[in-house]
Amino acid sequence: MDESQESELRNPFPSPPSHYVKYTSHNLKLLETLKERVKDTADIASVDQHDVLSDLTDIPPWPLVQLEKPRVDWILDEGRYSVFGETWFVKETIPSLAELGGHQLYPPDPSVDRRPALLSIIRSLLVTYSNLIGAIVAPPPPPFSQVPPEWHRHVEWITVLAQNLMAAANDLRPVQARGNLEHMMQRQLDIRQEETRAIHATCDELESRLQTLRTAALEMVPKQNTGTLQETSVRMSRCIISLDFIRLGQVSGEATTTEEVLRWAEEVT
Template sequence: MDDDDAELRNPFPSPPSHYTKYAPHNLKLLALLRERVPDPSDPTVNQYEVLSDQTDVPDWPLSQLEKPRVDWILEEPDAYYDVFGDRWFVKEKIPSLAELGGNQLYPADPSVDRRPALLSVLRSLLVTYSALTSSLLDPPPALSQAEPPGWQRQVEWINVLGQNLMAAANDLRPVQARGNLELMMKRQLELRREETKTMHSKCDSMQAKLNELRSSLSLEQQDTMTSVVCLDGF
């Protein structure tokens, strides 16, 4: 790996070597070139002639300062971009087991019900495991035997079946995430309803207590007024 690749893969890479070209003067020249020429990236355009009235015109094309055309990237069937030496696809896609070179035993179309195929894979896994435990009791094969032993074929088949189960489970992770999010939101809604119900109950209890205090206070005031009237009568 050369120094440039090592620098790109650095967790904190240095700025690209051409960052010094993005000077304010060069950007002003680029804006002026856009005004005078419809397509500055046209190789037939001579920027020295177009900007003959300007000073410090660089010897490299000013079109290098143009922003990348994102629409050109999106037009590609497998649109991607490179960042710090790593390639990232615009549309994230999880490759299927068949695309990775594996022996896929369930339907590739996610709209097709995979449960019958996965049940068959599970049954085959259990049967193969049972056969593997039985083959371990067989005598060792002869040295002249070219065919691989039974336990080796069964281990390879168990590996294929396990890959199918893991790949199918990984395909269902988005569905599982949506289901977990739905359950979490429902639980949050239930908790808020319970908290609201508790608050209303507390408010009703406090309101009843206040009404009771007002009633007792009114009775005390009436008793006081009655006592005052009786004293005035004497």
């Protein structure tokens, strides 16, 4: 692959591959005919397609096997595939620092406690940083000295330590995201449970008040005459309707004034 083709593959909007023009209806029919005449598909790449298809016309000079679809079983076996010059894994995994070619200082097994290794890395980072400051203020080497300065070694080691800290933090990102999601869902559940308990408490309080009003109204009935009994019944109905209206307003979350409730009760009764 020359430089122009490689730059085209890495283009954010690459052009289609140049061999897309080979997928014509005629060439695809030739491939189907070749498969029918060559029963063993394993030998289709080794046969001479011009001899097998000698009775047909317009046989391309390149192998018709190139028009075959990619073998999915090969991709699954290898675990990766290439698209536009980039290699992609079938199963998305976070490669470790050692797999990326770095010097890994913490255990690769995620089930092993990494805290002791990370604490050692942090201590080594602080010590190396202190040594780097001492190497910087040290006198410079002679002009023709072939020995690299000491601070070069400290900078390289600090780079390795920083890479380990960043890689270990990236390995914990899925665990952190899962923990944050669980905490958020638990918080939403707690809020809904609190709101439900508040609604039930309000309903119980309203039921108790309604029962008290009903009892008081029934106690007043024997002491009144017929006209007063009818008036008491009307008043009790207004009270019950008003309290029911207040209850519905509190449960639904809508604010209702006393004047509105009384006016509405007057219209109903």
